[in-house]
Amino acid sequence: MAKARFCAFGLAIALLAIASSCSRTRDANSLKITGSDTMVNLAAAWQERYKDVQPEVRIQVKGGGSGVGIAALCSGRIDIATASRPLKAEEAALAKERTGKEPREFIVGQDALAIFVHLSNPLESITIPQLAEIYGEGGRITQWGDLDIDHAACDEGEIIRISRQNSSGTYVYFQEAVLGKGREYKQGATSQSGSSDVVTLISNTPCAIGYSGMGYRSDAVKMLRVAKQEGQSAIEPSKATTLDGSYPISRPLFLYTLGEPEGRVKEFIEWVQSRTGQQVVERLGYVPLKENHGSG
Numbered sequence: 001m002a003k004a005r006f007c008a009f010g011l012a013i014a015l016l017a018i019a020s021s022c023s024r025t026r027d028a029n030s031l032k033i034t035g036s037d038t039m040v041n042l043a044a045a046w047q048e049r050y051k052d053v054q055p056e057v058r059i060q061v062k063g064g065g066s067g068v069g070i071a072a073l074c075s076g077r078i079d080i081a082t083a084s085r086p087l088k089a090e091e092a093a094l095a096k097e098r099t100g101k102e103p104r105e106f107i108v109g110q111d112a113l114a115i116f117v118h119l120s121n122p123l124e125s126i127t128i129p130q131l132a133e134i135y136g137e138g139g140r141i142t143q144w145g146d147l148d149i150d151h152a153a154c155d156e157g158e159i160i161r162i163s164r165q166n167s168s169g170t171y172v173y174f175q176e177a178v179l180g181k182g183r184e185y186k187q188g189a190t191s192q193s194g195s196s197d198v199v200t201l202i203s204n205t206p207c208a209i210g211y212s213g214m215g216y217r218s219d220a221v222k223m224l225r226v227a228k229q230e231g232q233s234a235i236e237p238s239k240a241t242t243l244d245g246s247y248p249i250s251r252p253l254f255l256y257t258l259g260e261p262e263g264r265v266k267e268f269i270e271w272v273q274s275r276t277g278q279q280v281v282e283r284l285g286y287v288p289l290k291e292n293h294g295s296g
Helices: 002-024 040-050 066-074 089-097 128-135 168-179 195-203 237-241 263-272 275-283
Strands: 030-035 057-062 080-083 103-117 126-127 160-164 190-192 208-213 221-223 225-227 250-258
Touching: 030 066, 030 263, 040 057, 040 080, 040 263, 040 275, 057 103, 066 080, 066 089, 066 168, 089 103, 103 168, 103 195, 103 237, 103 263, 103 275, 126 128, 128 160, 128 168, 128 225, 160 168, 160 195, 168 208, 190 195, 195 208, 195 221, 221 237, 250 263, 263 275
Parallel strands: 030 057, 030 080, 126 225, 160 190, 160 208
Antiparallel strands: 080 250, 103 208, 103 221, 103 250
16 A cells, blocks of 8 residues: 555656646747847837737847846757857857757847947047047046046046946947957946946936947937047948948847747747848837848
8 A cells, every 4th residue: 555655656746747847848939038238129129019920929038138148048048049249159169068059140230339428528529449448457548638628517527437247248349349359347337237227327427438239329318429540530320330331339239049940939030130120120220231221
């Protein structure tokens, strides 16, 4: 009798384990998308527009930063990672080790990294070397007067640096494109977890400067023109200057999957890269893929 009860107990445990495993099986009509805060508004807009195309597909969108999304993808916890920077070699190797699949990359648009200051700031343009001296380790520019401007609304004149958290693809891209290879950030910046948070904080901080995606421009802040070097023309970030390459700090936007996408994942990515999906990119202030530019 005891043996029978033991066997029955063992069978019950086994059935519970099977049920638990089944509950973790991903719904074929759901997509989990996580990653770039630069792209979170864009991904949410895709989510809403895709309901008109495939109303039965449930899409869950989360931010957290490109690094967060890529880590979740490497562990097989999501279907698609959004990223505002390319996947690193070590991340691809980790994904292969953990899941047996190699990540697949899809470019779904472009974004200009804009430099924002408070509306009261008289500055109109800035150079890449000046930005490097403001944000980079050992940088010599610490006061607005160092840029030869009189910022009357900033009483003490100190530049307040607004940055992104280090899991952000924007943080990584700015470090590589502006500070230069091997140069670290100067300590003491105020880090924000989201792109919109950067712009909001600058709008309320007269002494501040910060960087965020062009798609987060607002009437509450000023967007500076940027020159690659001293003496060169300062270029305003726009769709046109991003497409023609004249704006010096622009970048592609990515989706990543584990292996070649199939089923609902494949259908969604194809839609994102289609004319309709790219209209969403353009409507939100990003730059669509070249073949779709101007399509709506």
